[in-house]
Amino acid sequence: MIERVWVYDRIPQQDLQKRIEGMQRLMAKNHIDLGIIFQNVDRFYFTGSMQKGVLIIPVDREPLFFVEKSIERAKAETPLDIIPIKNDKEIKKILDSNRLLGGKAGLELDVLPVSTFERLKKVIGFGDYADVSASIKELRAVKSPFEIEQLKKSGRMLSHVFAKAKDVVREGATELEIDATLVAEGRKLGHQGYLRMRGINQEMITLTVQCGFTGAVTPCADVPIGGAGLTPAIPQGSSLKKVERGIPVTIDYGGGYNGYVTDETRVFVAGELNEIFRKPYEAAREIMEEIQAYAKEGVDCVDIFARAYRIAEKAHLQDHFMGYGEGQVSFIGHGLGLEINELPVITARHGRVLKEGMVFAFEPKFVLPPHGAIGVELDFIVRKHGLERVTGDPVDIVYV
Amino acid sequence: MIERVWVYDRIPQQDLQKRIEGMQRLMAKNHIDLGIIFQNVDRFYFTGSMQKGVLIIPVDREPLFFVEKSIERAKAETPLDIIPIKNDKEIKKILDSNRLLGGKAGLELDVLPVSTFERLKKVIGFGDYADVSASIKELRAVKSPFEIEQLKKSGRMLSHVFAKAKDVVREGATELEIDATLVAEGRKLGHQGYLRMRGINQEMITLTVQCGFTGAVTPCADVPIGGAGLTPAIPQGSSLKKVERGIPVTIDYGGGYNGYVTDETRVFVAGELNEIFRKPYEAAREIMEEIQAYAKEGVDCVDIFARAYRIAEKAHLQDHFMGYGEGQVSFIGHGLGLEINELPVITARHGRVLKEGMVFAFEPKFVLPPHGAIGVELDFIVRKHGLERVTGDPVDIVYV
Numbered sequence: 001m002i003e004r005v006w007v008y009d010r011i012p013q014q015d016l017q018k019r020i021e022g023m024q025r026l027m028a029k030n031h032i033d034l035g036i037i038f039q040n041v042d043r044f045y046f047t048g049s050m051q052k053g054v055l056i057i058p059v060d061r062e063p064l065f066f067v068e069k070s071i072e073r074a075k076a077e078t079p080l081d082i083i084p085i086k087n088d089k090e091i092k093k094i095l096d097s098n099r100l101l102g103g104k105a106g107l108e109l110d111v112l113p114v115s116t117f118e119r120l121k122k123v124i125g126f127g128d129y130a131d132v133s134a135s136i137k138e139l140r141a142v143k144s145p146f147e148i149e150q151l152k153k154s155g156r157m158l159s160h161v162f163a164k165a166k167d168v169v170r171e172g173a174t175e176l177e178i179d180a181t182l183v184a185e186g187r188k189l190g191h192q193g194y195l196r197m198r199g200i201n202q203e204m205i206t207l208t209v210q211c212g213f214t215g216a217v218t219p220c221a222d223v224p225i226g227g228a229g230l231t232p233a234i235p236q237g238s239s240l241k242k243v244e245r246g247i248p249v250t251i252d253y254g255g256g257y258n259g260y261v262t263d264e265t266r267v268f269v270a271g272e273l274n275e276i277f278r279k280p281y282e283a284a285r286e287i288m289e290e291i292q293a294y295a296k297e298g299v300d301c302v303d304i305f306a307r308a309y310r311i312a313e314k315a316h317l318q319d320h321f322m323g324y325g326e327g328q329v330s331f332i333g334h335g336l337g338l339e340i341n342e343l344p345v346i347t348a349r350h351g352r353v354l355k356e357g358m359v360f361a362f363e364p365k366f367v368l369p370p371h372g373a374i375g376v377e378l379d380f381i382v383r384k385h386g387l388e389r390v391t392g393d394p395v396d397i398v399y400v
Numbered sequence: 401m402i403e404r405v406w407v408y409d410r411i412p413q414q415d416l417q418k419r420i421e422g423m424q425r426l427m428a429k430n431h432i433d434l435g436i437i438f439q440n441v442d443r444f445y446f447t448g449s450m451q452k453g454v455l456i457i458p459v460d461r462e463p464l465f466f467v468e469k470s471i472e473r474a475k476a477e478t479p480l481d482i483i484p485i486k487n488d489k490e491i492k493k494i495l496d497s498n499r500l501l502g503g504k505a506g507l508e509l510d511v512l513p514v515s516t517f518e519r520l521k522k523v524i525g526f527g528d529y530a531d532v533s534a535s536i537k538e539l540r541a542v543k544s545p546f547e548i549e550q551l552k553k554s555g556r557m558l559s560h561v562f563a564k565a566k567d568v569v570r571e572g573a574t575e576l577e578i579d580a581t582l583v584a585e586g587r588k589l590g591h592q593g594y595l596r597m598r599g600i601n602q603e604m605i606t607l608t609v610q611c612g613f614t615g616a617v618t619p620c621a622d623v624p625i626g627g628a629g630l631t632p633a634i635p636q637g638s639s640l641k642k643v644e645r646g647i648p649v650t651i652d653y654g655g656g657y658n659g660y661v662t663d664e665t666r667v668f669v670a671g672e673l674n675e676i677f678r679k680p681y682e683a684a685r686e687i688m689e690e691i692q693a694y695a696k697e698g699v700d701c702v703d704i705f706a707r708a709y710r711i712a713e714k715a716h717l718q719d720h721f722m723g724y725g726e727g728q729v730s731f732i733g734h735g736l737g738l739e740i741n742e743l744p745v746i747t748a749r750h751g752r753v754l755k756e757g758m759v760f761a762f763e764p765k766f767v768l769p770p771h772g773a774i775g776v777e778l779d780f781i782v783r784k785h786g787l788e789r790v791t792g793d794p795v796d797i798v799y800v
Contacts, residue, residue, distance in 0.1 A: 001770075005575075005614060005639035008631035040601040050635045051620040052601075069726045070618035077632040107514075113600055114509040114517050115531065131515065175405075180587035187580035192634040193605055194594070200513055201440040201452075205593055214405060218470035220451040231408035232477040233659025233738070234592040235450045239405035259633025326469050338633070370401075 002076065007190035008258045009153075011048040013079040015144050019046055020063055026135035027059045033103025034058055034095075035132055036120060039111045041196055041338050042136055044259065049077035054091065054120075058100050066091055092125045101125055106132030111198060141335055141343035142357040148381055150260040151336065151359055155379060155390040157255035158264045161186045161207075166398050169249050169268040175209040175238035176230070182253065183207050192256035198339045204254070209238045211249040215373030218327035224365040225250060225265075225323075225373045246274035248281070248374045248397070250365075259338050262390055263361040265377035267397045277374045280366035281397065283315040284375045287332075287364035288395070296386045297356045301333070301346040308332050308364055309348070317366055324367040333362040336379060358382040359390065402476065407590035408658045409553075411448040413479040415544050419446055420463055426535035427459045433503025434458055434495075435532055436520060439511050441596060441738050442536055444659065449477035454491065454520075458500050466491055492525045501525055506532030511598060541735055541743035542757040548781055550660040551736065551759055555779060555790040557655035558664045561586045561607075566798050569649050571670040575609040575638035576630070582653065583607050592656035598739045604654070609638045611649040615773030618727035624765040625650060625665075625773045646674035648681075648774045648797070650765075659738050662790055663761040665777035667797045677774045680766035681797065683715040684775045687732075687764035688795070696786045697756045701733070701746040708732050708764055709748070717766055724767040733762040736779060758782040759790065 023046065027035055035057035037043050044050045046057070051074040053067035064083055067074040071084045083094065095101050105126035107117065110133040121129075143151065164185045168178050183206055187193065195204040208227045219226025220235050228239040243249055248267045255262040267281070287308045295304055312321035322329050330349070335342030336359045344352045344360055359382070365375025379390035423446065427435055435457035437443050444450045446463070451474040453467035464483055467474040471484045483494065495501050505526035507517065510533040521529075543551065564585045568578050583606055587593065595604040608627045619626025620635050628639040643649055648667045655662040673681070687708045695704055712721035723729050733746030736759045744752045744760055759782070765775025779790035 001613060002617060002628050002639075005628050005641040006631055007640065008633070038600070040603075044633060049632055070620055071726060072618060073620065073632075073635065109514040109518075111513050111600060113511050114507075114514055115533075116600055117514050118509075133515075176590070177588060180584040183587070184580040184584035187583070188577060190576070190630060192630055193637050194603065194634070200438070200511060200516055203440075203594070203596075213401060217402060218472060220470055220473065228402050228405050230590060230592055231406055231658045232449055232473075233408070233444060234594070234656075235473065237593050239402075240407065241405040256634075258631045326471060 009150065012146055015146050016046065016048055016079065018144070019139065020057060022139045023057055023135065024059055026139065027057070027106060027132070030130065030135065031104060032059060032106035032130060032132060034100060034126065035106045036124060037108065038116065038120065039108050042108060045140060045338060047078045047080055049074045051077065054088065056095065056100070064094070088123045091123055095124065105129040108133045108136065137343050140337055142355050143337065143359050144357070147260065147337065148357070148359065150258045151262060151390055154255035154257035154260045154262040157186050157189055157191055157257065158253060158262055159391050159393050160189050161253050162251070162266050162393065165251055165266070165268060166400055169243060169270065169400050171243050171245055171270040173243050174240050175211060175214065176240055178209045178251070179207055179238035182251070186253070186255070190257070192259065195254045195256055195261045196339045197341050199341070202341070204340060205237045206256070207251065207253045208236065209249060209251050210373060211241055211243045212247045212372045213370045214239050214241045215250055216324065216367050216369035216371065218325070222329055224329050224363065224367060224375070225252065243270055245271040247372055248273065248277050250373060250375065252377065254340065261336055261340050262379050263336060263340055263377065264379055264391070265363060265375060266395065267374060267376065269397055269399050273397060276368060276371050279315055280317055280320065280368065281374050283311055283317055284364040284366060287311045288362070288376060288378065291362055292387055295354060297354055297382055297384050299354050301344050301350065301352045301354065302348060304346050305332055305348045320366045320368055322365060324369055327367060332364060333360045335360045354382045356382055356384055409550065412546055415546050416446065416448055416479065418544070419539065420457060422539045423457055423535065424459055426539065427457070427506060427532065430506070430530065430535065431504060432459060432506035432530060432532060434500060434526065435506045436524060437508065438516065438520065439508050442508060445540060445738060447478045447480055449474045451477065454488065456495065456500070464494070488523045491523055495524065505529040508533045508536065537743050540737055542755050543737060543759050544757070547660065547737065548757070548759065550658045551662060551790055554655035554657035554660045554662040557586050557589055557591055557657065558653060558662055559791050559793050560589055561653050562651070562666050562793065565651055565666070565668060566800055569643060569668040569670065569800050571643050571645055573643050574640050575611060575614065576640060578609045578651070579607055579638035582651070586653070586655070590657070592659065595654045595656055595661045596739045597741050599741070602741065604740060605637045606656070607651065607653045608636065609649060609651050610773060611641055611643045612647045612772045613770045614639050614641045615650055616724065616767050616769035616771065618725070622729050624723045624729050624763065624767060624775070625652065643670055645671040647772055648673065648677050650773060650775065652777065654740065661736055661740050662779050663736060663740055663777065664779055664791070665763060665775060666795065667774060667776065669797055669799050673797060676768060676771050679715055680717055680720065680768065681774050683711055683717055684764040684766060687711050688762070688776060688778065691762055692787055695754060697754055697782055697784050699754050701744050701750065701752045701754065702748060704746050705732055705748045720766045720768055722765060724769055727767060732764060733760045735760045754782045756782055756784055
């Protein structure tokens with residue numbers, strides 16, 4: 001019955017099997033005997049269900065999916081066998097009777113709070129342990145055809161919302177009004193409701209609108225344009241700032257379909273673009289064209305960043321590239337999937353070779369305090385011979 | 401300049417001072433020498449700023465607020481002195497030169513990931529440590545007059561959105577359509593954009609609409625009514641289910657003003673209420689009247705729960721009270737503040753005496769699978785001689 005009120009596609013069983021086998025291979029390589037998967041997104045990745053519980057992946061045996069609740073929903077969601085439990089204290093005995101204890105445990109130490117870790121140590125009863133989050137991220141970086149299909153459906157929300165934006169952005173409208181209207185547009189189309197970002201203190205907003213100085217406020221988050229927000233208590237996002245003639249309105253929106261997030265930015269201008277922003281905009285577009293001509297499987301992310309930086313330098317805009325002053329961030333692109341901060345990260349430092357099936361957002365942006373910010377962001381799928389756009393939409397400035 | 405595009409009130413400096421002194425008293429009691437505050441909400445609570453950094457509270461000296469970025473914003477947001485740093489590696493030297501190292505450190509072990517903890521241990525250089533999250537929760541449980549004012553302003557968003565709901569709920573509308581429209585209404589009024597819930601795997605939605613079986617689906621979260629959501633990847637919230645005549649539509653909405661969250665539920669019905677839901681609705685209302693006649697400073701939460709349960713039992717509805725079967729939850733109320741799961745928690749087990757200034761949501765609800773769910777939720781401020789409503793709105797069923 002529940003499936004009739006959902007907007008979703010079911011994960012193919014063979015995808016889940018491949019993911020678990022992939023994890024087991026990485027565990028074997030790192031001498032981990034028992035993967036303990038607790039975080040909701042990772043658990044969903046391996047099982048297709050986010051119901052409350054713990055997934056145990058032995059390195060050489062079938063996984064054990066312990067579910068507290070809802071057992072009924074978990075059964076409907078995952079093709080894996082589930083082990084219903086009333087309480088996590090039951091886990092140890094079951095693992096012990098399956099002779100699964102004694103080896104080295106692998107946990108998601110990048111997200112697992114210390115007290116949760118201590119509890120798991122007690123109720124599961126492992127001794128030696130290591131961090132498996134890098135392996136999970138590695139595995140999740142390359143998307144299956146099913147996942148790419150989900151990302152494309154997520155991308156359709158971007159197309160829909162950016163198309164609507166040209167009716168909503170107008171001189172005198174506040175960032176907040178534009179934000180509220182567009183988020184509702186996406187949600188009515190079936191947007192999942194929120195986006196996920198991995199890690200403590202990482203908070204996501206679905207959409208943010210900036211026009212003028214709010215685009216040049218230094219974000220506390222690791223993003224080039226974060227916005228002023230409405231209060232120091234939510235230090236990012238749209239504000240009461242009004243759209244002014246000639247000043248670019250950047251709209252950064254994340255689609256969300258069946259768990260998969262996309263993330264693009266477009267520019268809207270009421271009237272003619274103020275000359276201050278012309279050169280930065282052209283540089284951003286040139287960087288965007290360069291990556292599309294150059295990047296493909298086998299290319300190193302460090303080279304992509306270097307090429308982008310050279311274009312910014314050539315335009316004498318390196319001080320404004322990806323933020324200004326204390327706000328300058330070190331990346332120009334980030335992986336997309338179930339979370340918005342997946343691999344690859346495209347920076348000057350982290351060497352990583354693109355592989356077919358990776359999906360990332362690429363966002364050349366320039367910040368010019370106190371005037372504002374400008375830039376574009378597109379999502380790409382890495383293919384053997386080039387990049388494929390997640391959406392096929394035009395990315396020119398929309399004049400309203 | 402930034403303050404002109406905000407919807408907010410500035411935290412009085414004496415509030416911050418009282419919070420820090422309160423923390424120092426609890427630290428002294430628990431033999432903690434150095435409080436290390438890393439989580440964004442806790443950091444905001446003590447400083448008024450959520451900019452990236454670490455707050456160090458020595459037990460008997462002024463706090464040291466290390467800020468990475470934005471230094472400019474932190475300066476505008478907090479009346480505390482700030483210590484600008486480029487990197488958290490600078491912290492140790494500064495603490496050492498202030499002779500602040502060597503004692504027992506207190507950290508938020510309920511939220512701090514293991515790898516973040518290990519990093520802090522290295523860059524701050526503490527040895528012995530303990531969990532201070534219980535102290536922080538204790539402190540945050542009692543609200544100052546300023547905080548209560550913020551909660552009341554947050555409550556105004558509830559009044560606005562529930563008033564609009566009667567124009568939006570109609571037979572044949574999907575839960576999702578109602579959701580999208582109402583969230584936009586609240587946002588345009590200045591809703592901060594999202595709500596916060598403390599802990600790993602705790603995800604919040606701003607609003608959820610349930611009509612019929614979706615209200616009776618067992619949630620994986622610790623809530624009586626969670627909804628079907630749109631996909632197993634977001635296992636809560638509104639779905640494509642349509643409003644039917646006679647079946648109650650429950651709308652659970654959280655206001656968000658200047659960081660402070662409120663959380664109420666109302667019932668809307670197209671046509672006449674189906675008889676199945678009549679008795680549960682009356683029991684929920686009776687429980688709500690009982691608590692308002694009885695609760696005040698000094699009352700134990702266990703007694704409140706017991707009285708509510710007795711009313712459910714008298715109506716022979718105890719099996720449907722606060723969920724059904726595996727979905728039955730153990731609480732009927734939860735504290736409100738900067739997070740939605742603050743103290744007090746009103747359960748059958750956790751004895752806790754109400755204190756003036758505590759603020760909590762109280763939500764008697766009944767779940768009747770497969771038909772649906774019904775119940776109300778109101779927010780109260782604890783006073784010496786009774787409870788004060790956060791909003792003063794009527795809570796009768798709205799017939800549309």
